[in-house]
Amino acid sequence: MERAAVTSFRAVVFDFFGVLTSNMVEVITWFENRERIAPGTFLRAWADPRGQDLFRSLELGRISQEDWNTGFAALMGVKRDDLLARYLHDAFPAYQVLQVARQARAAGVRTAVLSNSLGRQPYDPYAGFDLHRTFDAVVLSAELGVRKPEPEAFRAVLERLGVTAEESLFVDDSEENLAAARRLGFTPVLGLDEDVVVRRLRELLRLPGL
Numbered sequence: 339m340e341r342a343a344v345t346s347f348r349a350v351v352f353d354f355f356g357v358l359t360s361n362m363v364e365v366i367t368w369f370e371n372r373e374r375i376a377p378g379t380f381l382r383a384w385a386d387p388r389g390q391d392l393f394r395s396l397e398l399g400r401i402s403q404e405d406w407n408t409g410f411a412a413l414m415g416v417k418r419d420d421l422l423a424r425y426l427h428d429a430f431p432a433y434q435v436l437q438v439a440r441q442a443r444a445a446g447v448r449t450a451v452l453s454n455s456l457g458r459q460p461y462d463p464y465a466g467f468d469l470h471r472t473f474d475a476v477v478l479s480a481e482l483g484v485r486k487p488e489p490e491a492f493r494a495v496l497e498r499l500g501v502t503a504e505e506s507l508f509v510d511d512s513e514e515n516l517a518a519a520r521r522l523g524f525t526p527v528l529g530l531d532e533d534v535v536v537r538r539l540r541e542l543l544r545l546p547g548l
Contacts, residue, residue, distance in 0.1 A: 347525070347543055348505040350442055351495055353486075354453035356511035357529035358436060358467065359429040368428045373416055380425070383413035397454040399480030403461060423461040431467060434536045435509075435529075440472060442543050448499045450475040452492070452508075454485045475499055486510075487518030507542060509535060 356362040366380045383389045392409045395401040401409075403422050411418035443449045451469055455478035458464065469476045475498040479485035482494055496503060503523030510516050516526040525542070529535050540547060 346505065347447065347507055349448035349450065349496075349499050349501040350439070350507040350509065350539065350543065351450045351452050351492075351499075351524070352435070352439060352473075353510040353512070353515065353529060354451050354455075354464070355426075355429065357509050357535070358432050358439075358451065360432065361530060361532075362429070362511065365426065365428050369425050372427070373424070375414065375416060379414050383410060386413055389413050394485070396456055397479045397485045398483060399455075399457070403457040403459065406457075420461065422456060422463075426456075426461070426463050429463060432532045434532050435539075436467075436472065438536050438539050438545065441545050442539065443472075443474065445543070445545060447543055448475075448501055449473045450477065450495050450499055452477045452486065452495045453479065455480045486512070486515045489518065489522060492519055492522050492524070507539070509539070 352358055359365070367377070370377055370379055384393065389410060392401070392406050396403070396406045407418045407421040411421050439449050449472075451473050456463055457480060475495060477491070477495045477498065479491065482491065484490040484494065486492070492503065492508075496506065499506070503519070506524050507527055508516065508519040508524040509527040509529045510519070511529045516528060520526050527535060527538050527542070539545070
């Protein structure tokens with residue numbers, strides 16, 4: 339009851355990659371360094387229409403990780419074996435953001451993960467995060483059959499949390515996804531910097547520093 343008197347937000351929804359993990363620009367840079375390929379190789383492949391289709395198809399569960407590995411490796415000119423695991427090798431947990439998520443939940447705020455997922459077999463990028471114990475809801479695009487920024491993805495997580503968009507914060511590192519969430523009524527929070535995100539969430543949710 340005390341919490342409801344100081345903040346109007348009843349829920350916070352987190353993107354996974356780049357918000358609950360290391361910044362993805364850094365993850366890509368470290369990947370390219372390990373692979374000894376030219377800087378920008380990954381993003382050029384990602385921006386290629388074929389790369390966009392591969393990511394979209396994987397996120398919707400229409401292709402397997404092995405299919406993505408084969409197709410995206412060809413675009414970058416690298417070996418395909420375990421490519422997704424190699425790419426995400428340094429996507430470590432963003433411990434401060436996860437701590438704030440736990441703190442918010444303990445204070446009565448509903449919490450969720452809404453992720454454009456990259457599959458879970460043979461490599462599971464969510465392993466070790468204990469998402470289902472940490473958050474009230476976990477919504478993965480491959481299981482839902484809809485991906486951000488489609489409105490249906492946001493509505494699905496709102497339904498599972500039992501809240502409205504106007505009562506919810508949405509944290510993501512994609513401007514496109516943040517804009518889509520804003521149109522639906524969410525209050526967006528840009529999730530590029532872990533320290534900034536933590537301070538902003540504590541401010542908006544009136545959470546004390548730990």
